[in-house]
Amino acid sequence: MMNAEVNPEHRPPAVAVQAPVAEYGLIRVALALAGLIARRRAVPQRYEADLSDRVRRDIGLMPLPESRKYRGL
Numbered sequence: 001m002m003n004a005e006v007n008p009e010h011r012p013p014a015v016a017v018q019a020p021v022a023e024y025g026l027i028r029v030a031l032a033l034a035g036l037i038a039r040r041r042a043v044p045q046r047y048e049a050d051l052s053d054r055v056r057r058d059i060g061l062m063p064l065p066e067s068r069k070y071r072g073l
Contacts, residue, residue, distance in 0.1 A: 020029050053063040
């Protein structure tokens, strides 16, 4: 199955960039694009608890120890 978006106003990227360049100038638009490209992207943290014990067992990992119960404190 293909997921396609039909938009009669589909414009090539060069035409879409002309509006911001006309309003803000070539230098500001180029610096903004360079800033987006150079920005560090946050890497999502992976925690051991993200995997259920069933999945951990299926891939050969030991199940996590049970967490402390608040009743036992």
